[in-house]
Amino acid sequence: MVLKIEGLVKRFGATTAVAGIDLSVHAGTIFGIVGPNGAGKTTTLSMVTGLLKPDDGRVIVHGADVWAKPAVAKRNMGVLPDRLRLFDRLTGAQLLFYSGTLRGLSRAAVVARTADLARAFALDDALDRLVSDYSAGMTKKIALAAAMIHSPRLLVLDEPFESVDPVSSANIIDILRRYVGAGGTVVLSSHSMDLIERICDDVAVVVNGAVLDTGTVEQVRQGRTLEERFVQLAGGANKAEGLEWLHNFSD
Numbered sequence: 154m155v156l157k158i159e160g161l162v163k164r165f166g167a168t169t170a171v172a173g174i175d176l177s178v179h180a181g182t183i184f185g186i187v188g189p190n191g192a193g194k195t196t197t198l199s200m201v202t203g204l205l206k207p208d209d210g211r212v213i214v215h216g217a218d219v220w221a222k223p224a225v226a227k228r229n230m231g232v233l234p235d236r237l238r239l240f241d242r243l244t245g246a247q248l249l250f251y252s253g254t255l256r257g258l259s260r261a262a263v264v265a266r267t268a269d270l271a272r273a274f275a276l277d278d279a280l281d282r283l284v285s286d287y288s289a290g291m292t293k294k295i296a297l298a299a300a301m302i303h304s305p306r307l308l309v310l311d312e313p314f315e316s317v318d319p320v321s322s323a324n325i326i327d328i329l330r331r332y333v334g335a336g337g338t339v340v341l342s343s344h345s346m347d348l349i350e351r352i353c354d355d356v357a358v359v360v361n362g363a364v365l366d367t368g369t370v371e372q373v374r375q376g377r378t379l380e381e382r383f384v385q386l387a388g389g390a391n392k393a394e395g396l397e398w399l400h401n402f403s404d
């Protein structure tokens with residue numbers, strides 16, 4: 154077991170964002186977390202990666218408690234956080250150099266890995282430009298590269314495919330599959346049910362801060378598409394009523 158989440162709880166004032174989540178993620182798998190907007194996915198992943206302190210519960214990464222032994226646990230993790238807060242006044246190459254060096258890699262290793270990552274993410278031509286000038290998808294890719302540079306056992310990726318073009322998505326999927334094939338583990342959140350269905354081994358459906366269903370994608374789908382099952386668990390689609398004024402054009 155690479156990641157074990159036990160009884161995680163987080164409250165923000167009167168809002169309970171995460172209401173007691175338990176999950177287990179096995180090595181060599183891709184685990185998808187899906188849920189409606191505001192369900193608590195980012196809050197959960199932030200607690201898993203040591204960015205946000207839980208009110209209750211534990212997170213164990215490769216045997217180390219994230220909150221009791223943060224240095225040990227974090228060494229084994231690569232993180233793509235929500236709302237990327239990058240040092241974007243650095244060039245892509247500088248950002249990767251900073252990330253790798255911070256993770257204890259030698260200069261030679263960082264330089265070699267930067268070249269490999271730039272090629273894999275099709276960012277060769279962008280390496281010498283400021284990250285602040287990157288497009289949304291390019292920013293996502295450089296952040297993903299920075300999360301991987303120290304070859305962690307576990308990658309925790311919040312919406313890794315958001316704003317990423319289809320060719321780059323296929324590329325990233327290929328990179329993640331090979332990483333998992335070699336024994337790595339990925340936990341990711343996404344709103345793309347097709348993608349989750351295609352690439353994940355296991356999935357958890359989180360609604361209102363609680364896991365409503367989890368298991369293999371097959372088990373959770375129950376013979377339907379994951380999207381149909383998701384909409385059912387999330388309480389059904391909203392009826393688009395009450396917007397009649399939108400159909401009476403003002404001109």
Ligand SMILES: Nc1ncnc2c1ncn2[C@@H]1O[C@H](COP(=O)(O)OP(=O)(O)OP(=O)(O)O)[C@@H](O)[C@H]1O
Pocket residue numbers: 165168169170188189190191192193194195196197
């Ligand atoms: N720092 C904060 N202060 C107050 N409330 C917060 C904070 N962070 C999250 N919340 C609330 O916690 C709940 C869960 O938010 P979270 O960002 O975890 O949802 P999510 O599942 O990632 O949503 P989305 O799919 O829209 O990204 C929401 O009601 C949100 O408003």
